[in-house]
Amino acid sequence: MTNQAAVAPNKLDGAVLKIAGVVVLGAIMSILDVTVVSVALPTFQTEFDATYAELAWTMTGYTLALATVIPLSGWAADRFGTKRLYMLALLLFTLGSALCATADSIGQLITYRVVQGLGGGMLMPLGMTIMTRAAGPARIGRLMAVLGIPMLLGPIGGPILGGWLIDAASWHWIFLINVPIGAVALVYALRALPKDAPEPSESFDFVGMLMLSPGLALFLFGVSSLPETGTIAATRVWATMLVGVILLVSFVLYSFRQRHPLLDLRLFRNRNLTVASISLFVFIIAFMGAGLLFPSYFLQVRGESTLHAGLLMAPQGIGAMLTMPIAGTLADKMPVGRTVPFAMALIAAGFFTFTQVGTGTSYLLLCGSLFVMGLGMGGTMMPIMTSALRTLTAHETARGSTLVNILQQIGSSIGAAIMSVILTSKLNGSTVIPGVTDPKTGEPVTEAGAAIAHQHGAPTPLDPSLLERGLRFVADSFASTFWVGFVLVLLTFIPIAFLPRKREVSHLLDDARGDGGEPAPTPVMIH
Structure with a gap:
């Protein structure tokens, strides 16, 4: 059997694309689920009569399950083989989704979300491992660009899909929709992924x-x-x-x-992996944290519905879809250190607009800025991941993708927490309205809080001038928070400057060769 990368170095053949399809299906379920559930939190609060702290655990429990299981992925992939483990992850995630739809209490929902997270945590690192081995060294960039589509579209498609399902059917369907997708993905994985032949692995x-x-x-x-x-x-x-x-x-x-x-930190002796990992970590903190606030601005300041807020975010996804295939091809042909800085410049240019937002900022300007940011996103994240994994041997790929996914998870959580705390502290500085308290909590109501409630249709007897002042305060709070995000985006240029500017030498192909220098079977067949 000849090596796929040697046979078709300049294009993705049908066999590789079939494997990519399996991974993309799993990634879509895992990533969409995070953003879809965030849309449903107000519905859960009403359905289960839950507090905000209890609701937060539907997200936190899922995140903690991801963090717990991701470190096991590298060892388990070597021990049991990627196909078997990937199908087990799909089964756990699908089962968890079905259980979530049957939840009768907030406690049950949190428990079932943990089951989901145990499956979802393995889907991304395993998917990256499968795709990296399938592509071979010459095509990693293009194949990683395929995987990047659900990673970038999840935060955009989630609110749209979640809002539509809740409005058109019920909250149960944000989980039930994963069941048929998961069933198709399982059958697809059984047929498309090569048979496992795991090598004897070290002890756990x-x-x-x-x-x-x-x-x-x-x-x-x-x-x-x-x-x-x-x-x-x-x-x-x-x-x-x-x-x-x-x-x-x-x-x-x-x-x-x-x-x-369990986690091979010696891989960081590889300079390309280290520089790419640091670049990705800083980038995730900067962009993903602030990116969560874009739809919140449309919801809280402009009074848009969840569905409309999701649609307003669509230009970002369109921009990413346009540049991602190009960036993937370029990542296979030239060093990422020569292309990623230009893509980051687009992100910074588009991000700057949000530091100037007010109560009536033009939607055309905001959507145009999101489109420019999307163009930059498509040329940033997946090329950096490609650089991180390209110079690893086939045996190191599972461990390397596990490291990258852990850094992503930590960076995303830190970024979201930083931006949420900054925005909350800004909003808490709003003027308290004398003699007005929240009927549910009994706490004093601020001008900002009243303005946000009014934007969502809550009746208020307050003077329009107070509401307008409160709304301006909310907009200014978002602008100040976006300034912090903008500075973090600029800081990302520091590690990016150290990305390789010379062609990287891949060890994936060398690792798959026989003694006589002849290509061994395609790397994806190793496991």
């Missing part, structure tokens, strides 16, 4: 697991609690983050003394 690192998975979960729990508590001084935040950090540092020190650690 139980000590490492007892430090790494709880450490990640506790750290992310503390970070995720920041928006609710509003301060890092809260015991729930600093105590869990501290214990998490202690466990993670202990794992780092421990892992370098082990021959086969």
Whole structure:
């Protein structure tokens, strides 16, 4: 059997695209689920009579399950093979989705979301491993660009799909829709993915697991609690983050003394992987954190419905779809250090517009800026991932993709927490309206709070001038928060400057060769 990359270095053949289809289906389910559920939180609050803190656990529980299972992916892929493990992840996610639709209480929903997260956490790192091995070194960029589509469209399509399903049917369908997709993906995976032939693997690192998975979960729990508590001084935040950090540092020190650690941090000796990982981590914090606030601006300041807010975000996805295939091809032909800075410049240019937002900023200007940001997004994230994985050997790919996914998860959580805390602290500075209290909580009502409630149709006896002043305050709070995001975007240029500017030498093909220099069977057949 000849190596696919050697036979067709300049295009993606049908066999590779079939494998990519399986992975994209899984990624769509996993990523869409996060944003679709965020839209349904107000509905859950009404249905289950839950507090905001309880609702937050439907998101946090899913995130913590992801963090717990991602470190196991690399070892499990080597031990059991990617096909079997990927199908198990699909089955867990689909089963969790079906269970979520049957939930009768907020406690049940949180429990079933954890089941979903256990499956969803393995889908992305395994998918990246499968696709990297399938493509071979010459086509990683183009194949990773395919995987990037659901990663970039999830935050845009989620609110649109979630809003439509809740309006047209019921909240149950935001979970039930995953069941037929999951069933199709399982059958598709069974037929399209090559048969597993896992090699004998090293023993499982139980000590490492007892430090790494709880450490990640506790750290992310503390970070995720920041928006609710509003301060890092809260015991729930600093105590869990501290214990998490202690466990993670202990794992780092421990892992370098082990021959086969759960997470192979020795891979960071690879300069390209290190630089790309740092670039990706800073980029995720900067863009994903602030990106979550774009639809919130449309909802809270402009009074748009969830569906309309999602549609207004669509230009970003369109821009990404236009440049992603081009960026994937370029990543296979030239060093990413020569293309990513230009794409980041587009993101920075589009982002700057949001630092100037007000109560009546032109939608044409905002949508145009989102489109420009989308163009930059399509040329940034997946080329950086390509650079991270290209110079790893086939044996190192599963461990490398696990590292990249952990950094993504941590960066996304930190970015979302930072932006939420900054925005919340700004809004809390709004003037309190004398003699007016919230009928549910009994707490004083601020001008900003009254303005946001009014934008969503809540009746208010307040003077229109007070509401207008409150609305301007909310808009200014968003603008100030976007300034922080803009500065973080600019900081991303620092690690990006160290991305390789010379053609990277891939070891994936070398790792798959026989003794005589002849190509061995395609890397995807190894597992």
